[in-house]
Amino acid sequence: MLPSGPTLRHVLVVGVDGVRFDLLGPELTPVIWGFGRDGFLGPVAIEETTPTWSGPCWATIATGHGVDRHGITGNDLTGHRLADHPDFVTLATRAGLPTLVAVSGWPPLALAEDGGPLFAEAVRREFVAVAEKSLAGWDAADEAVTGLAASILAEDGPRMSFVYLGAVDAVGHVLGAGEAYREAARAADQRVGRLTAAIRSRRSVADEDWTIVVVTDHGHLDRGGHGGREPEVATAWAAAAGPGIQPAGPPVTRQTQIAPLALAALGDITGS
Numbered sequence: 001m002l003p004s005g006p007t008l009r010h011v012l013v014v015g016v017d018g019v020r021f022d023l024l025g026p027e028l029t030p031v032i033w034g035f036g037r038d039g040f041l042g043p044v045a046i047e048e049t050t051p052t053w054s055g056p057c058w059a060t061i062a063t064g065h066g067v068d069r070h071g072i073t074g075n076d077l078t079g080h081r082l083a084d085h086p087d088f089v090t091l092a093t094r095a096g097l098p099t100l101v102a103v104s105g106w107p108p109l110a111l112a113e114d115g116g117p118l119f120a121e122a123v124r125r126e127f128v129a130v131a132e133k134s135l136a137g138w139d140a141a142d143e144a145v146t147g148l149a150a151s152i153l154a155e156d157g158p159r160m161s162f163v164y165l166g167a168v169d170a171v172g173h174v175l176g177a178g179e180a181y182r183e184a185a186r187a188a189d190q191r192v193g194r195l196t197a198a199i200r201s202r203r204s205v206a207d208e209d210w211t212i213v214v215v216t217d218h219g220h221l222d223r224g225g226h227g228g229r230e231p232e233v234a235t236a237w238a239a240a241a242g243p244g245i246q247p248a249g250p251p252v253t254r255q256t257q258i259a260p261l262a263l264a265a266l267g268d269i270t271g272s
């Protein structure tokens, strides 16, 4: 029998853009719903001072700080103060860990466009552009980034990863929160399932601790698109399971809690 070394902690955060909390359920999104059984799943209120848009909400999720600190109020990130408030992947990268950022469709999360990248430093970075800016193109980009990320998770097992899926939000903007939006959410849930299956397929998984977090940034109006403080827009959600998550622990109720949760799940990365 091989001697067992220290169990290595890994964290995967999946960001699924623009998925309404009231859409989640055991039939439509069984993978995400399952986190409620194994860890937690619950609503996360977007803070009063945070515009209910992707840019400021993802910046708060990534940095653990609100608009007053990161300075991002819209989908052009120019003028941000991310250097003073780095994202959780950058912090893990600076600690010398293998990291991954894999993004579908929306450049400023991963690339130096529109004031980005929000995720500043990563050992491995993948971006899949949307062909022809169509909904089919968004679906294809999510599919491609899922395949890429799944193979990297299965083979390389980065210690901290962020994977972003954008097709649900795109459908919400174009078609509203109807049947096509529900089907996009079903596809996103299946993609989350493929990422978790890739982790389970690792040969070394028995010697690893994986904490998986799935979050959205904001919801949508019934007619689609961003509003203001309507509950269906201003209610995001978070799901998480793994050794870094205590089912009976303090619930995640604010977007500022996601980054500290992800970093805490890695354990002591400073080596001190």
Ligand SMILES: [Zn+2]
Pocket: 017, 018, 053, 054, 055, 169, 217, 218
């Ligand atoms: Zn968004």
